[in-house]
Every structure is written in C-alpha cells, then in structure tokens.
Amino acid sequence: MKKSLKAVLISAxxxxxxxxxxxxxxxxxxxxMVGFTVPLxxxxxEMFTKTEQVIINIQRGDIPLxxxxxxxxxxxSSGASMQTLNMYSYALLTFWIIGxxxxxxxxxxx
Incomplete structure (x- = not known):
C-alpha cells in the first residue's frame, strides 16, 4: 500500500x-488532532452531563420509563443547548474533513 493512501486512510x-x-x-x-479533540x-x-441528569430524574421517579x-x-435538561451540541458536531466534522x-x-x- 502506498504511503500516501495509508496516510489518508489513517486520517479518515x-x-x-x-x-x-x-x-x-x-x-x-x-x-x-487538538482541533478535533477539543470539540469531541x-x-x-455535555452528553454525559445531560444523561446523568436524566438518569437521576428517572431514579427519583420524576420521569416515566x-x-x-x-x-x-x-x-x-440543563447544560448545553442542542444548538451548542450541533456546533460541536460541526466543528468535529470540519476538522475531520480538513485533516x-x-x-x-x-x-x-x-
């Protein structure tokens, strides 16, 4: 396998x-790598924060299953809005494509 193809596949x-x-x-x-890692x-x-809050509310019985x-x-749930999470996702995609x-x-x- 050519070195150039290997490098592209590794980055992809x-x-x-x-x-x-x-x-x-x-x-x-x-x-x-840093540009991809930070938004990731x-x-x-944020996903873990939102999930943890929902789990606590389920355990208390505030949210039905x-x-x-x-x-x-x-x-x-509190924390980052969906717009912020979308922004992180777009940043991930952007750095992935740039790479x-x-x-x-x-x-x-x-």
Missing part, C-alpha cells in the same frame, strides 16, 4: 491528523 478512519505524522508534518498533525471532549462531556418522556427530558483533505494535499505533493 483512525484519527484526524495522525496521517500527517507519516510525512513528518508534526505541527500540522498536532493542530488538527466538549461534546462527550417511556421513550417519549426520556426524549423530552433530554431536550429539556483528510490536507493529508491528501501533502501526500500528492511528494
């Missing part, structure tokens, strides 16, 4: 930015 399926390390693009790879961490943190009630509780396109650009030059 393993973790964005890791493919840059095959071409000794350490700074660019690190920037893309924020998204996961129905899909509709749980879905409404998640949407109404793939940039490693393709770097590998095609060589």
């Amino acid at each position: 399926f393993i973790y964005p930015g890791v493919g840059h390390f095959l071409f000794k693009q350490y700074v660019t790879g690190t920037i893309i 961490w924020l998204l996961i943190t 129905t899909i509709d009630a749980i879905s409404d509780a998640i949407l109404m 793939i396109v940039d490693i393709y650009r770097v590998s095609s030059k060589r």
